[in-house]
Amino acid sequence: MSKRNLLIVSTSTVHGLPYLSYLKKEVVKHFAGCKEIVFIPFARPGGVSWDDYTQVARNFFESLDISVKGIHEFDHPVNALKDAQGVFTGGGNTFVLLKEMHEQDLLKPLRSCISDGMPYMGTSAGSNLTGMTVNNTNDMPIVYPPSFEALGVIPFNINPHYLDPDPSSKHMGETRETRIKEYLVFNNLPVVGLREGSFLEVKGNEIQLKGELSMRMFEKGKTPYEVEPGADISFLLNGTSRID
Amino acid sequence: MSKRNLLIVSTSTVHGLPYLSYLKKEVVKHFAGCKEIVFIPFARPGGVSWDDYTQVARNFFESLDISVKGIHEFDHPVNALKDAQGVFTGGGNTFVLLKEMHEQDLLKPLRSCISDGMPYMGTSAGSNLTGMTVNNTNDMPIVYPPSFEALGVIPFNINPHYLDPDPSSKHMGETRETRIKEYLVFNNLPVVGLREGSFLEVKGNEIQLKGELSMRMFEKGKTPYEVEPGADISFLLNGTSRID
Numbered sequence: 439m440s441k442r443n444l445l446i447v448s449t450s451t452v453h454g455l456p457y458l459s460y461l462k463k464e465v466v467k468h469f470a471g472c473k474e475i476v477f478i479p480f481a482r483p484g485g486v487s488w489d490d491y492t493q494v495a496r497n498f499f500e501s502l503d504i505s506v507k508g509i510h511e512f513d514h515p516v517n518a519l520k521d522a523q524g525v526f527t528g529g530g531n532t533f534v535l536l537k538e539m540h541e542q543d544l545l546k547p548l549r550s551c552i553s554d555g556m557p558y559m560g561t562s563a564g565s566n567l568t569g570m571t572v573n574n575t576n577d578m579p580i581v582y583p584p585s586f587e588a589l590g591v592i593p594f595n596i597n598p599h600y601l602d603p604d605p606s607s608k609h610m611g612e613t614r615e616t617r618i619k620e621y622l623v624f625n626n627l628p629v630v631g632l633r634e635g636s637f638l639e640v641k642g643n644e645i646q647l648k649g650e651l652s653m654r655m656f657e658k659g660k661t662p663y664e665v666e667p668g669a670d671i672s673f674l675l676n677g678t679s680r681i682d
Numbered sequence: 683m684s685k686r687n688l689l690i691v692s693t694s695t696v697h698g699l700p701y702l703s704y705l706k707k708e709v710v711k712h713f714a715g716c717k718e719i720v721f722i723p724f725a726r727p728g729g730v731s732w733d734d735y736t737q738v739a740r741n742f743f744e745s746l747d748i749s750v751k752g753i754h755e756f757d758h759p760v761n762a763l764k765d766a767q768g769v770f771t772g773g774g775n776t777f778v779l780l781k782e783m784h785e786q787d788l789l790k791p792l793r794s795c796i797s798d799g800m801p802y803m804g805t806s807a808g809s810n811l812t813g814m815t816v817n818n819t820n821d822m823p824i825v826y827p828p829s830f831e832a833l834g835v836i837p838f839n840i841n842p843h844y845l846d847p848d849p850s851s852k853h854m855g856e857t858r859e860t861r862i863k864e865y866l867v868f869n870n871l872p873v874v875g876l877r878e879g880s881f882l883e884v885k886g887n888e889i890q891l892k893g894e895l896s897m898r899m900f901e902k903g904k905t906p907y908e909v910e911p912g913a914d915i916s917f918l919l920n921g922t923s924r925i926d
Contacts, residue, residue: 453854531861573826574822580861582830586823612727616728624824625824634854
């Protein structure tokens with residue numbers, strides 16, 4: 439049975455608060471026992487450099503007495519993952535992140551560590567990475583990855599920063615709900631719309647929605663519906679992930 | 683010299699008005715002399731069928747005395763393009779559209795007709811298709827196309843439904859401007875942010891912005907800036923398209 443231990447987080451930052459601060463208690467618990475974690479900075483929000491982005495993560499984790507090393511700082515990134523006490527993938531552009539992960543052949547070793555029980559946290563693009571594919575990212579496809587296949591350490595997909603339709607909008611672009619419903623015309627995987635401030639905690643075959651808000655569930659052939667924190671969502675782990 | 687004759691339209695529909703009605707005068711002028719045009723329904727907004735989507739276009743063009751045939755209704759789509767008096771590609775999901783165009787090998791013949799002077803109109807996803815790549819679509823990547831390469835009948839990219847940042851928003855997802863600026867970290871092509879109600883008219887080596895609103899111009903190494911309708915934007919055609 440899978441020993442996965444995941445925090446799948448919609449956003450690193452909620453409006454008006456410093457980076458990751460709203461999640462501090464959960465992060466402490468999640469990475470308990472880790473002296474150093476590996477940070478994956480490849481999503482590069484705003485095009486920031488790997489070094490600068492790693493520094494942002496380092497500044498936060500310093501206050502938890504956990505040191506942070508960027509995966510690009512290791513001579514052998516694959517070995518770095520194998521030896522890692524924990525891994526955190528930050529947000530940014532999902533396509534840029536995924537392309538780098540594929541090109542450096544890092545998905546398989548990361549999947550393997552996760553399967554063995556190493557704690558993983560992903561925010562935004564880093565949460566998209568935990569799904570079967572990145573088909574439900576909100577990001578602009580600014581680079582072309584060799585595949586949309588992601589880690590698949592959960593048997594469904596994530597839509598982070600989930601946004602409800604604005605009934606007062608006169609904009610004719612598709613709503614988030616319309617976009618995800620279009621996905622289900624062509625595909626069968628369930629999609630979780632994770633609102634800002636929400637996160638999924640996955641431990642082996644147990645899964646919980648945390649945070650104050652409900653999530654929006656999209657399943658083929660069903661009307662989208664809301665799920666409250668604390669509800670039984672174990673059905674989400676019934677499908678076949680890539681670590682089962 | 684290219685004889686291209688293009689209407690590159692941000693949106694088929696502006697809020698509160700019927701399909702394409704705001705653009706009727708321009709469409710009449712653009713397809714003057716055409717008795718029948720070919721409609722490309724592959725973008726399938728909301729997952730609508732090719733037949734039903736073609737009917738939507740047919741209903742509009744009926745009032746202009748132009749008959750519409752869906753490209754999927756022909757036995758030989760490539761020949762249909764070669765013989766077409768005009769082509770209209772409707773909006774929907776850019777990835778779904780592009781995948782089908784690649785899989786049916788339709789980009790090359792369509793590019794060739796456009797180069798020979800056949801009038802082409804594209805709205806939303808159909809306007810993304812005219813650019814060099816679809817890297818600046820707003821759509822969700824719900825299917826994986828074999829490449830992001832598009833028609834390239836203009837030497838730049840389009841961002842349709844361009845949306846200004848909302849200063850009152852507490853949502854932490856990236857603004858459109860941030861997304862396009864990220865594109866320019868990794869790429870060099872200019873990107874035109876085309877607001878709803880705006881369209882580009884391209885005739886050979888002349889290009890004009892039409893509609894009431896300005897467009898937002900993104901170029902590598904420059905601060906994004908506004909261009910008003912009527913301004914000289916001929917520089918946009920200086921790059922190398924795929925029909926030069």
